[in-house]
Amino acid sequence: MDKIDVVEAACPQCSPEEEVMHTVVKSHLLKCEQCGFIHRLPHEKKKAIKIKVIVSRGGASSAQQLEVDADEELYAGDEFVIDVGEDVSGVRIQSLELLTGGRSERAKAKDVRTIWARAIDEVVVKIAVQRLGETQSLDYKVNGDYEFAIGDIMKLKGYEVRISSIKVRDGGIFKRTGKAIKAKDVRRIYSKIISQERRAVGEGLRASRKRSGENARKA
Template sequence: MSDQRERVGLVCPSCSTTEPTVHEVLNPGGAATVRCTECGHTHKTRIPEPETVELDIVVSQDDESFSTTMEVPADTYTEVGGEFIVDTPDALLQARVTGIEVGDERRVEEANVEEIETLWTRAIDNVSVKVTLHPADGDRETTRALTVNVPGDYEFEVGKTETFGTEEFTVEGIQIRENAPEYRFDKLDHSGDVAFAKDVKRLYARDETSTAWSAW
């Protein structure tokens, strides 16, 4: 069985009286029993509660948004593109940071939470992906739009045929969102290129729906 004990940084009266070392919490409580991982010394001490700050968060979901607040550790650092859990009164949401507003309504790419006035985010648990479809005959002058709703970690692959209800299409290109990490290009169009739905701004696809372009 793996060791699931909490670990904290504390001074050790045996081997480090000035600089914190990593301690295992053997018995939590007001006067917790802890063991230094450097020298093995066990002693009792009070574990300080971490300082927190109240963070104002705006969460965008599709075409709507709402505001909430969260208590977070004061030493937290965040950056555009980072992901975290937003704890709201109604639900827990996985969100990605899309904007960080500090003093004087200034936007920055990264900041400590103590500096942040408002954190702008986008929910990525479940997402709506816009699709531009063109006919199978290649006539790009006649296109139609479609929106599909999928989990954020759903994978779209260039060259793969997707089916959603009565809709069927083959992915030909994937436009990546600005704040999506770990993609070499902002447009994927080589067979086998893959992107998570939460990172997709738009899909470009060939319509395979048999009745989509039938005559009247």
């Protein structure tokens, strides 16, 4: 059995001030044992540079900056924390735009013009619901680390639906019952209605907020 390396390091998500146990995922990546967040290995910035980061969240995007060591290797799939406006957001690298042109999934920071990233701390998951031969697409906002499992039953717009398959962002589709996928890795969830409730009890997070706003205005 391969030896699993563990180290103590500060976690930018759950323990930025005190060191906690981490598992070494790659030579440059650590996984926090307390919260599961994956981040870069802490290091002394000898040649710090700032790189523009385009962060997309839903249909909107914003430009931020990330300060890194010039010789640090960046990879598509890396996750890190960045200031987005007045908030701090967890993001994942989608691709790297190079100074020489084109994009790559791996490069040294000094060779990167722009990091293209996606917010993953809170994501909107597309859920396709099959009903009477028709398919309706719903948006469901949830924490990026929330797990959906095939076979799970959810309440959406007054119906109980069962998840039948999940399409992930790398293009694969899973159909095995019990297979769980984190929301940040989901491209689309496919579901089927199994029962209808007398009144809407779920309607997803977005619909709930909308109803609350309408009730407040009526009051």
